[in-house]
Amino acid sequence: MAGVHVIGLLLLGGTAAWTVDIAHDITVHMNQVISVPFSVYNNNNNNNNNISNPHMWYFNTDQHITKLSSQFTKLNKTSFSGIFNITGIFLGRTTLTFTMKGMGIKEDQEVAVITVIREEHTIDSVFTASVAILVSILYINFGCAIDWNVCRNTLRRPIGPAIGFFCQFLIMPLLSFFIGYLLFPDHPELQIGMFFTGISPSGGASNMWTLLLDGNLNLSITMTTICTIGAFGMMPFWVFTLGRYIFAQGKITVPYQHIGTFVIGLIIPLAIGFIIQKKFPRVSKILVRVMKPFSVILIIFIIIFAIMTNLYIFKLFTWKIIIAGMGLPWLGFTFGFIIAYICKQSQADIRAIAIETGIQNTGVAIFLLRFTLKPPADDLTTVVPVSAAMMTPVPLAILFIIKLIYKYKQKKTAKETLQSAPSLEKLQQTTNVSTH
Structure with a gap:
């Protein structure tokens, strides 16, 4: 709980009639109870309202986030004091509102902001550090795997890469912004999670799925390369332009310095990988071999670890979160x-x-959210990229299964056709019989 007390004034009849003295910023952990002292004073001696009447005033807050109970230590006609017992129910922010009724007037005053956060545990730090290390290793591997000859050959026909860049850094950010705005109009934290997922570069799993679904692998690799490099400029661009609207709506400070550090932090491992490719080609080839399975392992690890360390996340898995995870x-x-x-x-x-x-790099999105935002925003926003990571492979897996079934039926039909067709030996025997 913040130790600085501020004064909230309640206006009745055009004058500052009531003063509410309470800590303005209150922080409580989930499933914990804290006690906060408060006092309310009648500043107008001519005011005939009897403040000792409990029907004249009450405090209110969001019951889904906090539970409020009070004990009074002093109560008379001109003032009362007491202690709030505030229980953290679930992550989020809510306002503590004081309402006074009198002389036919009802006035509300927001006197405090209550923030409910999770208590930090060692496993949370381990998770954040693990994601950072794994993403860094992935970018080193990616730096080793960049085949500039393939990129140059593909870029001779730049229409495909240009379409990919347009879709990745214009369509997806705008889609994520509008999906977040439509589904979570009153939850800017979830809008941020949606938006950060949309502005992330394409994921390494896109190359694997392109190969499995008979797409142009060289084009996929080229687009992944371009989008990964382009993300260093495009992600900050979107955060500092359209993203500022969401941050302002949620009264969250745009973490300029953290985002800059994050971008530099990804450039370094990418550059290390490129140096390894040039200076140590044998090591580079080994790293390239493990990149594809490592990408899959990274995605699975992030999803499983995020769920294990943040079981609260299932409370946030509403139908809107699922729709958002599918929609983007x-x-x-x-x-x-x-x-x-x-x-x-x-x-x-x-x-x-x-x-x-x-396919978005949800690992980058989760890392960016947890690295740049403060509690409880970092926890609340994580649910969106986790949902997207879980829902992304569904249509691709269905298409792959359909492809396998189709190929199986083709092989079966071809085999039956061969079996039903007369063999060359039988044709010769038939020909000999007919000639005799």
């Missing part, structure tokens, strides 16, 4: 497909562009 990647697949189709790309290129657009 699935609409990304759709828009990427439509735009690539309109631009008359090949089927393999359409698949690569659609997959690259829809």
Whole structure:
């Protein structure tokens, strides 16, 4: 709880009739109770309202976030004092409102802000550090894996990469902004989580899914490379432009310094990987071999560890969170497909562009949120990229299963056709019989 007390004035009849003395910023952990002293004074001696009447005043707060009870230590006609017992129910911020009724007037005054956060444990620090280390290793591996010859060859026909860049850094940020605004109009923290997921670069898993679904792998690798490098400029651009609106709505300070540190922190491992590729090609080849399975392991690790360390997250998994987790990647697949189709790309290129657009690097989003935001915003926002990570593979897995079934039926049909067709030996025997 903040130790600085401020004065809240309640106006009745145009004058400062009542003074509420209480700590303005109050912080409590979930499932814990703290005691906060308060006092209310009648500043107008001519005011005939009897403050000892309990029907004349009451305190109110969001019952989903905090539970409030009070004990009075002093109560008379002109003032009363007491202690609030505030219980943290769930993460979030709420205002403590004092309401006074008298002389036919009802006045509300927000006298304090109550913030409910999680108590920090060692495992939380381990999780954040683990994500940071794994993302850094992934970027080192990616620096080793960048094949500039493939990129140069692909960029000779720059339409595909240009479409991918357009979808990744224009369509996806705007989609995430509007989805967050529509689904969470009163929850700016969730809007931030949605937006940060949308402005993240494409994920390494996009290359794997492109390969599995017979897309243009070279184009996918090129787009991943371009988007990864472009993200160092585009992510801060979106945060400092459109993102400022969400931060202002939630009364959250834009973490300029932390975001700058985050961007630099990703450039360094990428540069290390590129140096390894040039100076130690054998080591680079080994790292490239493990990059694809490592990307999958990273995604699985982040999801499982995030759930294990933050079981509270399931309380936030409302139908809106699930829709948001589905909406962003699935609409990304759709828009990427439509735009690539309109631009008359090949089927393999359409698949690569659609997959690259829809798959976001949720590990980067989670790391960015936890690194840049303060409690409880860092915890509240994490649920969105976790939901997106869980929902993203669903349509791709369905398409892959359909592909396997289709190929199996094709092979079965071809085999039956061969078995039903007369063999060359039988044809010769038939020919010999007919000639005799």
